[in-house]
Amino acid sequence: MRAPATRPSPVWKWTKRIVLAGVALVVLSLLFLAFAVGFAAQSIPSFSQLQASQAGQTILVRARDGSEIVELGPSFGEWLDFEEIPATMKDAMIAVEDKRFYSHYGIDPVRTTGAVVEGFTGARSRVGGTSTISQQLARNLFLSSNRTFDRKAREAVLALALEWKFTKEEILELYLNKVYFGGGAYGVDSAARKFFSHPGTELSVAEAAIIAGLVKAPSRYSPTADVEAAVNRARVVLRLMREQGYITARQASVNVNMVSIKQQAGQNSVRYFTDWALPQLDLLLPETNAPLEVWTTLDVGMQRAATAAIDANTPDGAQGALVSLDRDGAILALVGGTDYVETNFNRATDAMRQPGSSWKLFVYLAALEAGYTPDDMVVDTPVTIDGWSPRNSSGRNVGETSLRTAFAYSINTVAAQLGNEVGFGTVASMARRFGISSPVSTFPSMVLGSSEVRLIEMTRAFAGVSAKGQAVEPYGILKVTTADGETIYEHEETRETQLVPDYVAAGITDLLQAAVQTGTGRAAQIGRPVAGKTGTTSSNKDGWFVGFSSGITTGVWMGRDDARAVPGLQGGRAPAQAFAAYMRFAVKDRPVEEFDTDLNLPEWQLEPDEEALFGDPDDYYFIDEQGNLIEPGRRGPAGPGFDQEGEGGLSPLDDPPPAVSDDFLERAIGGEVEAPPPPRAAPSRAPRTREPLDIAPPVRPRGSGGSGQQGGGQAGEGRARSPSQPPNPPQR
Structure with a gap:
């Protein structure tokens, strides 16, 4: 008699299902990853296309006379083939950035696993420090520098695609000719010329260590900005090279302080001007990444003198x-x-x-x-x-x-x-x-x-x-x-x-x-x-x-x-x-210019003279000494100066006729009328002293005999008037 078959426990059933689902999920993920990598590999430009491409915009800045004063943006130097790049440069870069470069397929499993664990446990707020050389190249060529899981995932796919499409030597050649080393220098040759004044093919062990150390933080470790920081970072690179067997202990003990750093004269003084002027291009120009030449107002001689x-x-x-x-x-x-x-x-x-x-x-x-x-x-x-x-x-x-x-x-x-x-x-x-x-x-x-x-x-x-x-x-x-x-x-x-x-x-x-x-x-x-x-x-x-x-x-x-x-x-x-x-x-080449300090004051601000107070007799009616009405512009009595026929009337020198006859006056006053005196010129008026204004400015001393005390006038008092609204004339 056969024993009854034991039925699997529910735990075992669910465990089996979870394992099978996990395997299926992994298989599907791998298939999706393979599809994504294959598609990315097909989309990546060829090696020659990547070699010819440039990152960033080059701006050549010229002075007002057309002379070149500074070139900003990326500088690529000469392209160095893999065989032309010194072995010490390649070894230094691998030692400090990706020591398992030749053994992985674009992603370092050890570093990636550790970074993912840190990300899920909250040990680090951002994913960083995990990038292989292939990942860095993918980021430099195709992506931004944001350290997020989404960007890291795309970076990993592109790194695998690069490894699929290119050899290790081609990837390292692209990397060493494309990576940014600070100060506008892209690539080993440009960095060598910028910092050491010679081509990248002539780098020593110490110089290679300095350049390799720049990739982590180009601004912080730049030898032209902080020599001590650059030297300390280079010593870290030399130690890693010795530990990984690229150099001997004697080579690692080289005195990095003895490396001759090129003086950056072009980075001084004029850069204050370019830092102010060039950001204005974003407002002045349509969006463009094309190389530009900017002609500025700067005078080279005056800048040097300043x-x-x-x-x-x-x-x-x-x-x-x-x-x-x-x-x-x-x-x-x-x-x-x-x-x-x-x-x-x-x-x-x-x-x-x-x-x-x-x-x-x-x-x-x-x-x-x-x-x-x-x-x-x-x-x-x-x-x-x-x-x-x-x-x-x-x-x-x-x-x-x-x-x-x-x-x-x-x-x-x-x-x-x-x-x-x-x-x-x-x-x-x-x-x-x-x-x-x-x-x-x-x-x-x-x-x-x-x-x-x-x-x-x-x-x-x-x-x-x-x-x-x-x-x-x-x-x-x-x-x-x-x-x-x-x-x-x-x-x-x-x-x-x-x-x-x-x-x-x-x-x-x-x-x-x-x-x-x-x-x-x-x-x-x-x-x-x-x-x-x-x-x-x-x-x-x-x-x-x-x-x-x-x-x-x-x-x-x-x-x-x-x-x-x-x-x-x-x-x-x-x-x-x-x-x-x-x-x-x-100003040595400019003519001497005298300043214009003549005050052509407006009428409301001028001191009034006798004519301004009483007017010109030629401008209004008045009564002469004989009681005759005189029209504006005439010294004779009112009435025409010539007859209607045009044959000559009274001369301006003739005596004016009396207003009434002598007989009329004798009957009116009951006596004889004396002959009128000959005409005489109107008396001249002596100029009068201008009285002070009723409101004196608090800051000014009062007129002669005044106390000289200062008032506490506020805005709008005293002389505080708008020039567009002349003040009321002084009361006299």
């Missing part, structure tokens, strides 16, 4: 910046710091610093537009505005002085009173009008430059004064052409915009010239007319000088990046000296 002026005059431990504009806004020179390789932060276009007294440009512009003139008298006296009491740098007050002198010697109390009188909002509006786009406060202290601005903004504002009140827009790109010479962009002149009336521009130019001739900016003199203004912030943290001569406007700033005090730094010293050193070169 760099030398900043280097020679910037105090130790401080930074310096300079911007120079032509009369139409073209940037002739731009220096954003003392060393671009050391720090590429552009202090000329990006740094926000307090401008100090150079901000008084806008205070005095507002005052001149409100009715002041350079010769008006003001009072330097202690003042308190909303609890704020400014003090002069000299620590004393000089009393009554002219507006010109107050500006030339940068008297703070006068600027505070002027700002209070015209209104702090009016001053801020004036700054906006002249191109200041940075936030501007309207607290009383703003008149002394408490709002932070950029150097290029202040230089633009002074250029507007140099242009006699016309708006100036800085620009750096003249035209852009393709590699075959087709022009795809050309700068067009902007429409003229008058910011202030001519007499206001002439008045502020008068003040700015006085500041250089006799005031705080005397160090900026260059032997021809110069107008400008100094600026120094509290505790000597910032020093400014901005001015113009012969159509060139230049701004200079100096200070520390951490805003700490710089001993002895004042706008009238190092910045003014750097300005003078640069401007002597910049």
Whole structure:
């Protein structure tokens, strides 16, 4: 009798089903992967096509004279065949990037498994450090650098496709000629020429280790940016090469510090300008990846002079910046710091610093537009505005002085009173009008430059004064052409915009010239007319000088990046000296230009004379001494000067006929009438002294005999009037 068959337990049944389903899923996944890899392999370009392709866009930057100043974008050097690449270079790259390169099929199972486990366990937030050389090549050729599972999956498929389509030698050849090594260098030959000044076929063991170490982080380990970091990374590569048997212990102990690094002179100074100008291509041009030639406004000689002026005059431990504009806004020179390789932060276009007294440009512009003139008298006296009491740098007050002198010697109390009188909002509006786009406060202290601005903004504002009140827009790109010479962009002149009336521009130019001739900016003199203004912030943290001569406007700033005090730094010293050193070169080939400081004031601002008060007798009716009505334009009585027939009437020299007869007068008065006296000329009127206006500006001293006290007028009082609305005539 047979024993009954045992039925499999439910656990076994489900286990079997799960295993079979898993095997089926793996088989289907492998089939799908094979299909994907095969399809990708068919889509990948041929070896020759990949060899000819270039990644990125090459931009050749030219100066205004057409000379080449820098080439940006990828540089590929010469293509090196697999046999031409030094063995040490190939070994170094494999040792540090993919030690199992010759044993896998595009994906390293060991590294991939570890990375996947880390990803699922949350040990790492991103998938990284798993890429083989084949995967890196796939990413460089076809994908972005986003480290996500989706991108890594596509990268793996493409790596397998590359291994399917090409040999290991072809993959390594493509990789070493395509990989990015920093500084715009793609490929071994380009990197060798950039960093060591010789072809890639001549690389030593130490040089190969330096280049191989760059792939992980080209910017961080670049030998031109951080030699110590590059050397330390190269030592890691040499150690790995020794551990994997590519070099001996003696070769691994080579002194990497002895490697000669090429000096990157082209990466200094002018790169501040290109960093500012080239991003504007995204707005100026249609989207394109074609090689471009960009013709700029930069003057090579002036850029060199500007760099030398900043280097020679910037105090130790401080930074310096300079911007120079032509009369139409073209940037002739731009220096954003003392060393671009050391720090590429552009202090000329990006740094926000307090401008100090150079901000008084806008205070005095507002005052001149409100009715002041350079010769008006003001009072330097202690003042308190909303609890704020400014003090002069000299620590004393000089009393009554002219507006010109107050500006030339940068008297703070006068600027505070002027700002209070015209209104702090009016001053801020004036700054906006002249191109200041940075936030501007309207607290009383703003008149002394408490709002932070950029150097290029202040230089633009002074250029507007140099242009006699016309708006100036800085620009750096003249035209852009393709590699075959087709022009795809050309700068067009902007429409003229008058910011202030001519007499206001002439008045502020008068003040700015006085500041250089006799005031705080005397160090900026260059032997021809110069107008400008100094600026120094509290505790000597910032020093400014901005001015113009012969159509060139230049701004200079100096200070520390951490805003700490710089001993002895004042706008009238190092910045003014750097300005003078640069401007002597910049204007040497330009004619000397005298400034237009003649004030052609509007009628509402002119002092009225006797004729203005009473009019010209030829312009209105009046009664002469004989009681006769005289018409406008005539000295004789009303009526025609000739008869209807045209045969001659009364001469202007004849006596006019009496209004009534003598008989009528005798009957009317009861007596004889005396003969009238001969006619005589009208008496001349003696000029009268003009009485003072009923409302005197708070900052001005009162007329003779006045108390001289200062009022506390706010915006809209005193002289704060819009030039488009003439004031009421004075009451007399």
